[in-house]
Amino acid sequence: KNEVEQSPQNLTAQEGEFITINCSYSVGISALHWLQQHPGGGIVSLFMLSSGKKKHGRLIATINIQEKHSSLHITASHPRDSAVYICAVTNTGNQFYFGTGTSLTVIP
Amino acid sequence: EAQVTQNPRYLITVTGKKLTVTCSQNMNHEYMSWYRQDPGLGLRQIYYSMNVEVTDKGDVPEGYKVSRKEKRNFPLILESPSPNQTSLYFCASRPGQGRVMTQHFGDGTRLSIL
Numbered sequence: 647k648n649e650v651e652q653s654p655q656n657l658t659a660q661e662g663e664f665i666t667i668n669c670s671y672s673v674g675i676s677a678l679h680w681l682q683q684h685p686g687g688g689i690v691s692l693f694m695l696s697s698g699k700k701k702h703g704r705l706i707a708t709i710n711i712q713e714k715h716s717s718l719h720i721t722a723s724h725p726r727d728s729a730v731y732i733c734a735v736t737n738t739g740n741q742f743y744f745g746t747g748t749s750l751t752v753i754p
Numbered sequence: 755e756a757q758v759t760q761n762p763r764y765l766i767t768v769t770g771k772k773l774t775v776t777c778s779q780n781m782n783h784e785y786m787s788w789y790r791q792d793p794g795l796g797l798r799q800i801y802y803s804m805n806v807e808v809t810d811k812g813d814v815p816e817g818y819k820v821s822r823k824e825k826r827n828f829p830l831i832l833e834s835p836s837p838n839q840t841s842l843y844f845c846a847s848r849p850g851q852g853r854v855m856t857q858h859f860g861d862g863t864r865l866s867i868l
Contacts, residue, residue, distance in 0.1 A: 650796075679856060687862040689844060694856045732796070742787075742857065746796035 649673045652733050652745035659752050665720040667748045669733030672714065676740065680707050680718050681732040683747070689732070692718075723752045756781045760845050760860035767835060768868050775830045775863050777845030784850025786828040787812070787857070788820065790841040797844065803828055804850055835867045 650671045659665050671678070680692040693700050693707040695716075700707050704723075709716040720727055733745040758779045767773055779786065787802040789812075799812030803822040817839055819831040828847075832839060842864050846857040 681859075687842060687864070689859040689862075691856040691858075734797075740785075742797075742799065744789075744797040746794060 648745070649743040650733055650735055650745040652731075652748050654748060655746070656749045657751070659723050659750070661724060661752055661754050663723050663752075665723050665727075665750065665752075667718045667731050667733075667750070669716045669718070669745055670714060671716075671733075671735045671743070673735065673737050673743065675735040676738055677736045678709050678716050679734040679736070679742075680716075681734060683730040683732060685729070692731075720750075725752045725754050728752050756858065758845055758847050758858050758860040760843075760863050762863060763861065764864050766866040766868065769836055770834050773832050773835060773865075775832075775843060775845075775865070777828045777830065777860060778826050779828075779845075779847040779858070780826065781847060781849075781858065782825065783847035783858075784825070786822070786845065786847045788818070788828070788830045789844045789846065790814065790839075791844060791862075792841050800830070800843075832865075835865075837867045840865060840867045 653668045677694050677696045679694050681689050682692050683689045695709050704721045706719040728751050730747040730749050732747045735743050761776045784805045788800040789797040791797050798814050800818050801820040803809045844862050845860040848855045848857045
């Protein structure tokens with residue numbers, strides 16, 4: 647049983663396309679996190695949100711608490727956006743649960 | 755620069771030969787954690803520590819040990835490694851009590867147990 651489900655698992659896009667990655671969760675949460683993992687392996691935090699919407703450059707993250715769903719959008723995608731994007735949630739006990747990731751490839 | 759440092763980055767070793775992966779953070783974080791990442795399974799928590807001398811099992815603790823003698827260090831010990839422990843390992847840290855905070859991850863350690 648996975649507390650966090652992501653879709654799609656793999657995504658290929660042409661440069662410039664608008665990209666959406668979805669995340670659904672089944673536990674009560676304090677926050678939801680979007681992480682980025684580049685082919686070299688390192689993981690960086692993109693967003694932490696508990697309501698509404700956050701924007702950073704070409705990246706937008708939204709969350710709907712009632713529907714237990716979050717989306718990560720990338721506008722005007724670029725080959726350097728190619729990475730694995732991981733959705734994670736923090737439950738009320740401050741434990742982290744991770745999705746299995748979405749592998750994004752942006753083709754020039 | 756705020757960072758979590760893991761060593762080694764890569765290690766190939768043989769079954770049964772004890773090994774230690776070190777993790778150190780310079781942000782004075784209370785909470786530290788070890789994860790392993792396997793294809794199709796995502797990140798799974800091995801052990802975590804809420805503060806010095808306080809450690810708890812995560813989801814997949816079998817075959818691993820940890821210690822937290824100092825706030826900055828949280829080594830992962832494999833006393834008798836086996837091939838099913840071949841994986842990519844991440845150490846992470848964050849501030850402890852109170853507000854939910856994002857985690858800072860190390861660069862990962864790729865272990866191969868032959």
